[in-house]
Amino acid sequence: MEIRLENIQKKFSSVVAVHDMNIRIKDGSLTGLLGPSGCGKSTTLFMIAGLYAPTAGNIFFGDEAVTLLPPEKRGIGLVFQNYALYPHMTVLKNILFPLENMKIPKKEALKMAEEMADIVQIRDLLDRKPSQLSGGQQQRVAIARALVKKARVLLLDEPLSNLDARLRLETREEIRRIQKETGITTIYVTHDQEEAMSITDDIVLMDKGWIQQQDSPQQMYLNPGNQFTAEFLGNPPVNIIDGKITDSVLVVCGEKLCGFDGVEDQPVVVGIRPEAVLIGNGDIKASVRLIEIVGKDKIISLDLKGCLIRAIVSLDYDCNVEELLSFSVKHSGVFLFDKTTGARIKGFAS
Ligand SMILES: Nc1ncnc2c1ncn2[C@@H]1O[C@H](COP(=O)(O)OP(=O)(O)OP(=O)(O)O)[C@@H](O)[C@H]1O
Ligand SMILES: [Mg+2]
Incomplete structure (x- = not known):
């Protein structure tokens, strides 16, 4: 599902969090929304999700204008940095939860949940409670729950920030694998340039609410359009x-x-x-x-x-x-x- 933002702006009273943003996110791609803290990444993601209404502009999923659609009608799966699983429910119940809300018959729902558990490789953890899982496993459950209702778009906001360094590496590769296997158009918010460079097809780099550049990680590194981009990518820095x-x-x-x-x-x-x-x-x-x-x-x-x-x-x-x-x-x-x-x-x- 291609996603397009046309002249999107978001103001919080006098603060302009996102200025006149125009981007196209390719169908089936994993696109990183990258930039320093406060640059407007989450605000942009929340507008795509329908949690925030833009002050101006339009959002399209394919040919469909979704700007006025509520989140539950957009066909999105959302994953945040704190896994937000229901602690009293088992992993299986957590994954089934959105399907129960959609009144999908039990047998079919179970099949869908098990298929998704296979994709994110947590089939053997279905009977556990979230507290009995590692942070990385909890994030996989959160992704399974986000995708199980056949989401058209997966939106991830700093999904690895609560994990330790090693688990972050493993889980980001896992996210890439799941994204490739399902082919789902994914937007991945991070402030970590190395994370964005390592798994995305495309990066949208932002600063102070303005897009600095949109390009493949390699192009952005080799051919930065301005000083901010050159300085933001690369370790050791330019x-x-x-x-x-x-x-x-x-x-x-x-x-x-x-x-x-x-x-x-x-x-x-x-x-x-x-x-x-x-x-x-x-x-x-x-x-x-x-x-x-x-x-x-x-x-x-x-x-x-x-x-x-x-x-x-x-x-x-x-x-x-x-x-x-x-x-x-x-x-x-x-x-x-x-x-x-x-x-x-x-x-x-x-
Ligand atoms: N609900 C709100 N009310 C007022 N200002 C807000 C609100 N949400 C965000 N902002 C402001 O909008 C700007 C962008 O915030 P946003 O949360 O999108 O940044 P971010 O890039 O996700 O940062 P971080 O990496 O720290 O999560 C910031 O200046 C922030 O203070
Ligand atoms: Mg944020």
Whole structure:
């Protein structure tokens, strides 16, 4: 089911939580709604769910305008961060609950609940109470309950925030598997860029109620449209430094970093992905200020005449603090942004 938001706005008295939003969510996709706390993710999701009425604009499920439909008529399944299962009911009763509300005959309801339990792989837990399950298992029950009534759209609001780090990894993969297996159009709200990057087909990135970019995770990372997007995605984060373009060359801290054809002379904000700093390759020299070991990688902070630039290398790369290293940069990992608007300025490698 394709979902479209057309000129959607939401105001809470004087606060504009969502500004003039236009998005298209592809049928059968898993789309991440990503952004920092307070940027309007939940507000957007709740408008799609029908829990909030937009102040302006329209929402479509396929060709059907659903803007005025109450939540129960939209065919959605909702899952929140706190699992909200009924604690006194068994897992099976929890999953059956929406079907009983719809007055589906018992035998048929049982079959539907068991099928859904198979899909989310909790068949052997049906007789337990929620308190006898792990957080990840509880979230799977919540997903089964959301989907059992043949939802057309699955809406998840930070479904993993209550889980510990390891369970978060497992459960997000589980959500991806369930989504692929059922083919259900899913919107997944998260503030965690890594989570969004790892499981979604498409990301809608928001800031302060405005959409910053909608793209596949890979495109958004490789080709950010503005400084906010470049900074929000990536760990370790992109290096942000002041620079200037002079005669089609990017100059940072008095050093010529690389050529940028087609960009006029001007001061710029420069974003350099840590993996685009190629150590041992090139003739720019900088001294090592700090070495951090992060899992299988080493992050080296280089001091280039007072500018700090982080580079990422493999763990077995040997170097010492204060050592002088030479480096160059990979053009495709260097972004230029307008100093006042933050918009991307594109040029060509030269
Ligand atoms: N019921 C409400 N009344 C007034 N303001 C609200 C209401 N709900 C949200 N807001 C405001 O709207 C903005 C967006 O809130 P929203 O809950 O959508 O953010 P979010 O992106 O989901 O954040 P988080 O990651 O913290 O959950 C915030 O400034 C918030 O304070
Ligand atoms: Mg929220």
